[in-house]
Amino acid sequence: MDLVPTPESPHSDHSGGANASPHASSSSGHTGATSSSPSPSPSPSPSPSPSRYESQKRRDWNTFGQYLKNHRPPLTLSRCSGAHVLEFLRYLDQFGKTKVHTQMCPFFGHPNPPAPCSCPLRQAWGSLDALIGRLRAAYEENGGRPESNPFGARAVRLYLREVRELQAKARGISYEKKKRKKPIQEQQQHQPPPPPSAS
Numbered sequence: 128m129d130l131v132p133t134p135e136s137p138h139s140d141h142s143g144g145a146n147a148s149p150h151a152s153s154s155s156g157h158t159g160a161t162s163s164s165p166s167p168s169p170s171p172s173p174s175p176s177p178s179r180y181e182s183q184k185r186r187d188w189n190t191f192g193q194y195l196k197n198h199r200p201p202l203t204l205s206r207c208s209g210a211h212v213l214e215f216l217r218y219l220d221q222f223g224k225t226k227v228h229t230q231m232c233p234f235f236g237h238p239n240p241p242a243p244c245s246c247p248l249r250q251a252w253g254s255l256d257a258l259i260g261r262l263r264a265a266y267e268e269n270g271g272r273p274e275s276n277p278f279g280a281r282a283v284r285l286y287l288r289e290v291r292e293l294q295a296k297a298r299g300i301s302y303e304k305k306k307r308k309k310p311i312q313e314q315q316q317h318q319p320p321p322p323p324s325a326s
């Protein structure tokens with residue numbers, strides 16, 4: 128059905144039109160382009176609320192447990208090493224929301240690129256760092272020995288440092304600027320259990 132007259136046609140004037148509205152159908156370049164690109168906030172402002180930290184820690188611990196469960200070949204917590212933790216962190220990258228530009232990308236080093244690019248999304252260093260901190264605590268709370276804590280392994284520390292440097296360069300963000308306050312809770316909880324009172 129191409130019977131509808133095109134707006135440009137000069138014959139679109141109906142005879143006897145009392146309602147002759149000035150139907151100027153010249154499409155001025157008004158496209159409703161409200162460029163509302165979903166700008167993801169990279170860090171949801173770490174609030175040091177202890178209950179939130181605790182519940183997040185429990186969630187992370189469950190996530191890691193699930194990861195171990197699905198691991199092929201099967202992996203138990205007691206046999207988990209720093210290398211497995213690194214594997215876990217790399218696995219998490221597929222759920223990341225932080226654009227990390229490659230050196231070939233024109234936006235390499237731009238904190239706020241003006242256009243999209245095809246660089247991969249990763250877990251932000253800050254997220255990984257906080258996650259490892261929570262898992263490290265959870266491991267010991269769940270009976271793991273500090274000296275065998277895979278989350279405190281040297282390889283994990285080195286990996287996190289590497290990620291930090293890489294992302295700082297790629298995103299043009301200096302992580303040194305925003306110093307994260309250590310939750311006071313964590314330091315105060317580090318008290319040895321009271322000795323058995325021999326009375």
Ligand SMILES: [Zn+2]
Nearest residue numbers: 228232244246
């Ligand atoms: Zn890029």
